[in-house]
Amino acid sequence: MxxxxxxxxxxxxxxxxxxxxxxxxxxxxxxxxxxxxxxxxxxxxxxxxxxxxxxxxxxxxxxxxxxxxxxxxxxxxxxSPGAERPLKNAKDFQGAVGKNVYIKTYEQIDGRKTFTGELVAYEDGEITINIREKTRTIAFQVPERLIANARLSVL
Incomplete structure (x- = not known):
């Protein structure tokens, strides 16, 4: 309903x-x-x-x-959706390129299910995020179908 x-x-x-x-x-x-x-x-x-x-x-x-x-x-x-606007579709992800995002996946990727970092690209249903951990930046891609929850993030 x-x-x-x-x-x-x-x-x-x-x-x-x-x-x-x-x-x-x-x-x-x-x-x-x-x-x-x-x-x-x-x-x-x-x-x-x-x-x-x-x-x-x-x-x-x-x-x-x-x-x-x-x-x-x-x-x-x-x-208003506020500072932590949800990202629900391709248009939302494209508009969030260059911004900090929070992503939660259905399945583990590299041993984890939650990621916070800069969304650097969105192409063909794949997102690329730079995650800063300590002093290094990790770039990786997540297929959109694996995303359980995504939103802008206030770091």
């Missing part, structure tokens, strides 16, 4: 965000305590502030009321 809600919300949100030159970074729909929360993370090249979140929240509330894609009551939250 949650996956369908996320897809339906993305379908509704994308035209609104396109009109505002914003992008939908992620959608969460989950139960928190007794309540369901629909959380949207949005971004813009110039950043996201309270005004932008309020504007999108207003427009989304109206559209969600019209289309009613979610049964039952829920709280809508719209926010």
């Amino acid at each position: 949650s996956a369908n809600v996320k897809e339906n919300v993305a379908t509704i949100a994308n035209p609104i965000l396109d009109e505002l030159s914003m992008e939908l970074v992620d959608v969460e729909y989950k139960k928190e305590g007794k309540n369901w929360v629909l959380r949207m993370f949005i971004d813009h090249p110039d950043g996201i502030g309270l005004e932008e979140c309020s504007l999108v929240s207003e427009r989304m509330s109206q559209k969600l009321d019209e289309e009613d894609p979610i049964q039952g009551s829920y709280y809508l939250e719209v926010s």
